[in-house]
Amino acid sequence: MENLVSMKDLSVEQITAILKRAEDFRDGATSTLKNNxxxxxxxxxxxxRTKMSFEMAERKLQLNVLPFDSGFSSTLKGETLYDTVKVLEAIGIDALVIRHEQNNFFEELIGKTKVAIINGGDGTGNHPTQSLLDIFTIWEEFGTLQDKVITIVGDIAHSRVARSNADALSRLGAKVQLVCPTEWQGEFECLQDFDEVIESSDVMMMLRVQHERHKENGIFSKEDYHQAFGLTVERERKMKDGAIIMHPAPFNRDVEIASELVECDRSRIMKQMENGVYVRMAITETILKGRE
Structure with missing residues (x-):
């Protein structure tokens, strides 16, 4: 694995290998990287979450981490992303984690730089490392994804998390169902009745309403959205025994999820954040070992 830009780049075998290596790191393993x-x-x-999680992962792998602040970079002078990457390649960077507002930003980089590229999120397109930590969290909880019913609820059209997870979770044997208002379903087939899927779901994965990506005023007030598509306390009480709650965060309390549920017994939201470090250690190590 030379780069990681989309979950579609990974086979089931590669996903499984990353999960097992993340488990090793969770259990105290140290890196086997040979080079500096x-x-x-x-x-x-x-x-x-993503930025700090990667920085923690890189330090646990004992890598050299050069700081980068986009607010003080030459991109403000008109330098392209491609030219920025070529500059960093020239000064000796081995790998970059990049988050960018442009969908598929990586297409202008792959094959044109020696630097390994890890996608930290591109526009509304892909978020592979979030998908992998979500998968790891579910796998850690149940020991398998086979036949698990995973319901993803929220702003589907604007969610790179939904896009990455819908494909990968299905390939791993899970049954994925999407729930959202019709205005936010994009190219996906989605259900509109949240209440009809609650009792059958093993995982309730809530998504943030991405107000910044909506060109017009929201179609719901916060209160109305919470009642129609939010995980309320009343809905949580209908979830089946052993079912868990997830959210990629940041979360809008009392919009997509009731504030009381963020850290309830069912919630694995903080566990997702913890697991993000182990998974990103595994991803980074796997990519860098390919260069040895």
Missing amino acids: YTMANLFFEPST
């Missing part, structure tokens, strides 16, 4: 690699994290969109 240098990385940088290029985030052109706001991020707390």
